[in-house]
Amino acid sequence: MxxxxxxxxxxxxxxxxxxxxxxxxxxxxxxxxxxxxxxxxxxxxxxxxxxxxxxxxxxxxxxxxxxxxxxxxxxxxxxxxxxxxxxxxxxxxxxxxxxxxxxxxxxxxxxxxxxxxxxxxxxxxxxxxxxxxxxxxxxxxxxxxxxxxxxxxxxxxxxxxxxxxxxxxxxxxxxxxxxxxxxxxxxxxxxxxxxxxxxxxxxxxxxxxxxxxxxxxxxxxxxxxxxxxxxxxxxxxxxxxxxxxxGEEPAPVTVEEKMTVMKRHCELICHYKGEKQGMKEARKNCAWYVKGLKGSARLRAACGGLNTLDDLYKMIDTVLQAERT
Ligand SMILES: Cc1cc2nc3c(=O)[nH]c(=O)nc-3n(C[C@H](O)[C@H](O)[C@H](O)COP(=O)(O)O)c2cc1C
Known part of the structure; x- marks a missing residue:
């Protein structure tokens, strides 16, 4: 490089x-x-x-x-x-x-x-x-x-x-x-x-x-x-x-990796800003991460209601389950 x-x-x-x-x-x-x-x-x-x-x-x-x-x-x-x-x-x-x-x-x-x-x-x-x-x-x-x-x-x-x-x-x-x-x-x-x-x-x-x-x-x-x-x-x-x-396009990121990265990102926000303020700020990031996933319009709307890391973990489980079906 x-x-x-x-x-x-x-x-x-x-x-x-x-x-x-x-x-x-x-x-x-x-x-x-x-x-x-x-x-x-x-x-x-x-x-x-x-x-x-x-x-x-x-x-x-x-x-x-x-x-x-x-x-x-x-x-x-x-x-x-x-x-x-x-x-x-x-x-x-x-x-x-x-x-x-x-x-x-x-x-x-x-x-x-x-x-x-x-x-x-x-x-x-x-x-x-x-x-x-x-x-x-x-x-x-x-x-x-x-x-x-x-x-x-x-x-x-x-x-x-x-x-x-x-x-x-x-x-x-x-x-x-x-x-x-x-x-x-x-x-x-x-x-x-x-x-x-x-x-x-x-x-x-x-x-x-x-x-x-x-x-x-x-x-x-x-x-x-x-x-x-x-x-x-x-x-x-x-x-x-x-x-x-x-000179080659990388393999597309899997839904699993997207969710892992989103989770890590939100945990980091909460680490620096506390869970209450952190999750408020995490919402817009989550809405970006779920873009293009199955049912993304519904998921994006759900991001607006995330208040705790537990809410986020539940959402991630739902996304992964939906991808498997
Ligand atoms: C939400 C947002 C906040 C920004 N804040 C700053 C900033 O604080 N300082 C700055 O120099 N540019 C700021 N910019 C401009 C970006 O650094 C960049 O110049 C612009 O988004 C164009 O690049 P892009 O097409 O890759 O987004 C901001 C852009 C956005 C979208």
Missing amino acids: KFINVGNVKIEQTAALAPMASVADKSYRLMCKGFGASYLVSEMISSKGLCFGDKKTSRLCEIESEERPYALQLFGEDPYYMGKAAYMLNKYSPDIIDINMGCPVPKIVGNGSGSALMRLPDTAAEICRETVKNADCPVTVKFRAGWDEENINAVEFAKLMEQCGAAAVACHGRTRTQYYSGKADWDIIRRVKQAVSVPVFGNGDVVDGKSAKEMYDYTGCDLVMIGRGSYGRPWVFRDIKHYLET
Whole structure:
């Protein structure tokens, strides 16, 4: 397997898990890591939340050794607080600090952070410089193709971030106005790759080994990042590695394995969040795991009523019995 270097950090050139707030929490990340995700990124962390001592925010910064190589992702609109927050993150020893300049959500954009920064290049540059100055590790920046169809500026933006000290850039090939709809534009990722000399992470619409290989071949990117394609299928990272190594599609995952993985995932969520809160959060993951199984519409609805691990175990028994008949 080949590796890329982001500053001094070595990352296997297979597939990384993209940051996903409220989805890719510690248990989700560890599941993906278990199946070979080569690089993980935290949920986004508010720079001001961190600076003002918010407890929930600092909990997002805790790192397990199994997560490495691992990035903590910061967001914010104020270069001073971003620099201060980067300094505060040093005590958690992240391998990388990533800056979120791609989030499309109104609450974030309305404050001038996330993808709003693609329209404010001077502030974005200052944020990148302040973060780099204060971080003990390499800093990367994740952004989109641009604000909208008329303002596609990822290439200039990537160059600017490189000039300001970014050790790598990640480009999601959609505009802010697209949110997550439509198709990601891989041409813009290719153009970003041609324009900078730091590593480029390509992101958008990779869902399996074939699409991962296509993204590598088409864009020339250094690392593929997967978000929604990992919903309820953390084995996608194993599949991609297999495909990149052999050029062959892996055998489909059996229902038994799906259920074993779902069970392990939910137990991990409950381990970190307690059974009550954990099962609430596990429901959406379960609904993803049962997609495509016999009677999946009914099963998905039943996931909404899971309150305890026992409820889950019963559901798994039902699924396995149904598969055998
Ligand atoms: C539920 C959800 C939460 C996300 N949260 C973040 C985030 O916190 N930081 C970030 O940079 N991108 C975030 N993203 C964007 C993803 O990292 C990724 O760029 C996007 O989903 C496109 O990749 P995909 O087509 O593989 O899903 C989020 C996406 C989703 C669907």
